[in-house]
Amino acid sequence: ENTQLKDIISHAKEYGFVYPSSEIYDGLQAVYDYGAYGVELKNNLKRLWWESMTRLNDNIVGIDAAIFMHPTTWKASGHVDSFNDPMIDNKDSKKRYRADVLIEDKAAELEKAGKEEEAKSLLATMGRLLEAEDLEGVRDLIVNENITCPVSGTANWTDVRQFNLMFATQVGSVAEDASTIYLRPETAQGIFVNFLNVQKTARMKVPFGIAQIGKAFRNEIVARQFIFRMREFEQMEMQYFVRPGTELDWYKAWADTRVKWHKALGIPEEKLRTHDHDKLAHYANAAMDIEFDFPFGFKEVEGIHSRTDFDLKSHQEFSKKKQQYFDPEVNQNYIPYVIETSIGADRLFLMTLCNAFTEEEQEGKKRTYLKLHPAIAPVKAAILPLTKKDGLPEKGREIFDKLKFDFNVVYEEAASIGKRYTRQDLIGTPFCVAVDHQTLEDNTVTIRHRDTTEQERVHIDELHGKLVSATSF
Ligand code: ATP
Numbered sequence: 001e002n003t004q005l006k007d008i009i010s011h012a013k014e015y016g017f018v019y020p021s022s023e024i025y026d027g028l029q030a031v032y033d034y035g036a037y038g039v040e041l042k043n044n045l046k047r048l049w050w051e052s053m054t055r056l057n058d059n060i061v062g063i064d065a066a067i068f069m070h071p072t073t074w075k076a077s078g079h080v081d082s083f084n085d086p087m088i089d090n091k092d093s094k095k096r097y098r099a100d101v102l103i104e105d106k107a108a109e110l111e112k113a114g115k116e117e118e119a120k121s122l123l124a125t126m127g128r129l130l131e132a133e134d135l136e137g138v139r140d141l142i143v144n145e146n147i148t149c150p151v152s153g154t155a156n157w158t159d160v161r162q163f164n165l166m167f168a169t170q171v172g173s174v175a176e177d178a179s180t181i182y183l184r185p186e187t188a189q190g191i192f193v194n195f196l197n198v199q200k201t202a203r204m205k206v207p208f209g210i211a212q213i214g215k216a217f218r219n220e221i222v223a224r225q226f227i228f229r230m231r232e233f234e235q236m237e238m239q240y241f242v243r244p245g246t247e248l249d250w251y252k253a254w255a256d257t258r259v260k261w262h263k264a265l266g267i268p269e270e271k272l273r274t275h276d277h278d279k280l281a282h283y284a285n286a287a288m289d290i291e292f293d294f295p296f297g298f299k300e301v302e303g304i305h306s307r308t309d310f311d312l313k314s315h316q317e318f319s320k321k322k323q324q325y326f327d328p329e330v331n332q333n334y335i336p337y338v339i340e341t342s343i344g345a346d347r348l349f350l351m352t353l354c355n356a357f358t359e360e361e362q363e364g365k366k367r368t369y370l371k372l373h374p375a376i377a378p379v380k381a382a383i384l385p386l387t388k389k390d391g392l393p394e395k396g397r398e399i400f401d402k403l404k405f406d407f408n409v410v411y412e413e414a415a416s417i418g419k420r421y422t423r424q425d426l427i428g429t430p431f432c433v434a435v436d437h438q439t440l441e442d443n444t445v446t447i448r449h450r451d452t453t454e455q456e457r458v459h460i461d462e463l464h465g466k467l468v469s470a471t472s473f
Helices: 003-014 035-056 074-078 098-114 115-129 137-144 189-192 195-201 246-265 312-319 345-356 391-402 417-427 437-444 461-471
Strands: 018-020 033-034 059-060 084-089 096-098 161-166 170-173 179-182 208-217 230-244 273-277 286-293 297-308 325-327 332-334 337-344 359-362 365-370 382-385 409-411 431-435 444-449 454-459
Touching: 003 018, 003 345, 003 359, 035 208, 035 230, 035 345, 059 437, 074 312, 084 098, 084 137, 096 098, 098 115, 098 137, 098 297, 098 437, 115 137, 115 189, 170 297, 189 195, 189 208, 189 230, 189 312, 189 337, 195 208, 208 454, 230 345, 246 273, 246 286, 246 337, 273 297, 286 345, 297 312, 297 345, 337 345, 365 391, 382 391, 382 417, 391 409, 391 431, 391 437, 391 461, 417 431, 431 461, 437 444, 444 461, 454 461
Parallel strands: 059 208, 382 409, 382 431
Antiparallel strands: 018 033, 084 096, 084 161, 170 179, 208 230, 230 337, 273 286, 286 297, 297 337, 325 332, 359 365, 431 444, 444 454
16 A cells, blocks of 8 residues: 555544444454544535535435345346355465456556557447456466566466355345345445335426435455445445437436535636546446546546446346336326436445545744635534633623534544644644634634634624535535
């Protein structure tokens, strides 16, 4: 792991953002817990996504489907048969890898060395082989490209085998009656099986969308890069149901909307790019990733997929229940086509954290702070009385009590004001409000801005309005 990622991981742990799961037992691989500031940041990201989907679009509504679903769901969706990743082992180190990720890493290496054409053609070859399920071909490609194991340094590889990523468990307490069910590997199917329920009860007309945030589980072969690839994670997905034939226009429109959303979050243009898929999933007729320049290179944050009518059609076939919509405008019954936007809340969190993590030299001293958009910062303002006496704490509490109903604010009186500023910088608090003796006289306070460390004097009554405008997205 590179040093910048290491710094971010230790910052996340030390300042209450992310801890390894069940850490006292040495953790559980690829599972993480969110701490006091992490949960605030993650909730803010989720709320922002939810509001951008369901409030800004009067034709998108939300649902919250269960994690467990009827097992036939996953037959129909294709996950039982083909939600696999190609796995390969190195015979010397006994380490297991995802064959496609090994090749992708090689391509990234080539790209870095300026061999962009070679990288592209390597990825295209891999895409073709995987699509044809030519696992032997994938192994040959790894050998011919002289891809070696990062641990043993050798190219002594086993065959490539498919590995299904779904976690299975049993429902029912009596062994004979128990049946295998799965932890959902994506939230989307909860939306598809509820398509008609929602369409009818919320009286939706095509085109319309259904949004959902919820946990998904994948038994990832290699879990690495912190919360980038987890075995338990959260997805935020929106399925947009459209008239057949119009799907590619909607696909482009949604890709555009989503890229703009990331920029509005404060992600600079040069750290974002889109990447069209070389290999299409079994359900798609177009797919792209929105990628972010992580410390370990450009990687997918969000997928935009044109899923055709694959899912609804398949559910109709398996359930024997019509999944059609009557479109009064064209006087026709049809199964709608679907454009999906799918983003992991945890991956979005990691992108946000990587983008915000800032180390600067100031007067020969290093200053570390999180440059988070105020709309997503865990704490919006810290109320800090200069001293613990002369009525300053009481005044500070009064300000705190006025703001706490509308904003996540904190009140702190311990330690020097400088130390308290630093602490807020480390968790990304955009504003520190210092209460001093003058405050008692004229009700003004000093606001210290996180990014510039500049200070301004404002009246207490202005604080609420300033926070409202700063934290709006
Ligand atoms: P990858 O190629 O990285 O395995 P994918 O193409 O399988 O990802 P999708 O099935 O399109 O991913 O999932 C949509 C989104 O869900 C991804 O863009 C990512 O943000 C998130 N996601 C998928 N798998 C994981 C995971 N194991 N941990 C965290 N987030 C994930």
